[in-house]
Amino acid sequence: QEQLVESGGGSVQAGESLRLSCVANGYTSTKFQTFCVGWFRQAPGAERERVASMDSDGTTQYADSVKGRFTISRDNSKNTLYLQMNSLKPDDTAMFYCATALRCDWFKAYGYWGQGTQVTVSS
Numbered sequence: 001q002e003q004l005v006e007s008g009g010g011s012v013q014a015g016e017s018l019r020l021s022c023v024a025n026g027y028t029s030t031k032f033q034t035f036c037v038g039w040f041r042q043a044p045g046a047e048r049e050r051v052a053s054m055d056s057d058g059t060t061q062y063a064d065s066v067k068g069r070f071t072i073s074r075d076n077s078k079n080t081l082y083l084q085m086n087s088l089k090p091d092d093t094a095m096f097y098c099a100t101a102l103r104c105d106w107f108k109a110y111g112y113w114g115q116g117t118q119v120t121v122s123s
Helices: 029-034
Strands: 003-007 010-013 018-025 036-042 049-054 060-062 070-075 080-085 094-101 117-122
Touching: 003 094, 018 036, 018 094, 018 117, 036 070, 036 080, 049 070, 049 080, 060 070, 080 094
Parallel strands: 010 117
Antiparallel strands: 003 018, 018 080, 036 049, 036 094, 049 060, 070 080, 094 117
16 A cells, blocks of 8 residues: 655754655655655645655755755655755744655645644744
8 A cells, every 4th residue: 555654743943953754655666766756834724835846857846935944855765755954943833744746736636645744843
């Protein structure tokens, strides 16, 4: 059974760092490496927003609010994607979700999602 499992969330102070991981269990290596992978977040009362994504060719996209602070990466040999988050701010507080999709513009319609990991940043 294919499943995305996030880890690495927690509670930190502003300015600190966290590294999120997401393992794509049950994915063949071929499927994982050909998919676009992404990180999304949803704060209470807000819509889910894309934080970062990485296509199969390594092309990345970032939300303006995280550029220069967050870095998305993937290890296809481990079917795992990561999100390194530095200089965290209270506004980054949200539930973070990893997702995969055949194309990077297909997450909402055809994406596969994890259960989420909470990130809380206090001032």
